[in-house]
Amino acid sequence: MAGQAANELLSTQKASDSGLKVVLHPLPILEISDFIVRGYQRGLKGAIVGALLGQQNGREMTIEHSFTCKSAKNADGLYELDQEWFRQRLEQMKLVHKSPALDLVGWYSLVPKTGPAALHLPTHHQISAYNESAVLLGFHIEDMLAPGSGDPLPITIYESNMEAEDSKDAEGEDKEMKDAEAATKMVLRFRKLPYTTDTGEAEMIAMQFIREGGANATVDSTEKHILEQFDKKIAVDDGKGKRRAVAYEEKSKKETPTTSAEQAATNPDANLSRAEAEYMSALQARYNAIKMMKSRLALVITYLQRLPPDFTAGTKTTSEAADLARASNGQHTTPSNNILRHIQALVTNADLVAPAEQATLEREIQRETNDVNLISMISDLVSSVNEARDAGKKFHVVESARHARQGRAAAAGGGQYDSPLLGADFGPGGLGGGGNAAAEYLKY
Helix, strand or coil, rough: CCCCCCCEEEECCHHHHHCCEECCHHHHHHHHHHHHHHHHHHHCCCEEEEEEEEEEECEEEEEEEEECCCEEEEECCEEEEEEEHHHHHHHHHHCCCHHHHCCCEEEEEEECCCCHHEEEEEHHHHHCCCCCCEEEEEHHHHHHCCCCCCCCCCCCEEEEEEEEEHHCCCCCCCCCCCCCCCCCCCCEEEECEEECCCCHHHHHHHHHHHHHHHHHCCCCCCCHHHHHHHHHHHHHHHCCCHHHHHHHHHHHHHCCCCHHHHHHHCCCCCCHHHHHHHHHHHHHHHHHHHHHHHHHHHHHHHHCCCCCCCHCCCCCCCCHHHHHHHHCCCCCCCCCHHHHHHHHHHHHHHHCCCCCHHHHHHHHHHHHHHHHHHHHHHHHHHHHHHHHHHHHHHHHHHHHHHHHHHHHHHHHHHHHHHHHHHHCCCCCCCCCHHHHHHHHHHHC
């Protein structure tokens, strides 16, 4: 029958009829992928099921966090949630995410590309008991096993809706006529929803940490490394003496405290405060953005410079210049009208980025520059004055010490020569007994 979907649980209604807007954040995707990888590595035999937390305001829904759920098989052999465990865990997660307040908005599981199956219905009914408009985030494992370049995220978000059973029947002359008063049987069907992605500041920090950790996670698998590890293992296991020697060496290495100088040498940001580290991180992000923009501009300039001269002069058409470029063996780039239109739009829109009052901005920049230079000059002047004052203090100390030494030397010299001289010239015996003459002399 025309218009019937291959999956009976999928609705034929359009996603635009729902009006539900879903905003997906990166943390749930990371948590789901991590759960799948850990389950594969540990040989998980159960179902991969988890809950989604977010906010819902009318027909707008956000998916911000997620957590794994404990599941078990029921009497029919299908997996369903442990009700008591799930209730307690949901209360704990709500207590953790109180600001902003997050609530249960849906759940996730592995779903084939064809859509949800009957094995997903028991868990969905349990989640719907907490939220009637809960969504299902289906993770397509086949897209992960065989990824393709340029593929979107391997997920699909489904909205559940109760529809009439005959809504999927054929229409037209072959449609069965039914009594209007007969009760219509309602069935649960899923409908695909479009979604957008969004990233908050905290999530950007987490993503950057994961990216840096993945970039630094290198594995040394060279033959030399393997031989060193093998020799170390033999030394450890070969006799008690070697075992104690190696253990003592490793223990001494662990117990040796690292000084602040060593930490600063290994990590240049060790002495920075938290505010300074955040400021340096912001500057590094701006530097990377400017560096990327510079590389892109250099690429555009190189593309324009390597165009065929006849094409830039206007004597050749695009197709003729393309033939010349292909014949030049890579000396010239092949002109493209689409790329040139993008470059022209970029150059045209560059004026829109510049401020309207360019002269005022330049004066403000010049004023700020002058203030910075003036402060720098004042700082240099104050430093020079301090140095001159210190030099004056040192000169005063040296001169005082020199004058003190000269005074002591003069005092010592006067005691050696003046006393005999006075005794000889002005004493009673030096004047030939003329003491009265000396007294008369002293009067004048």
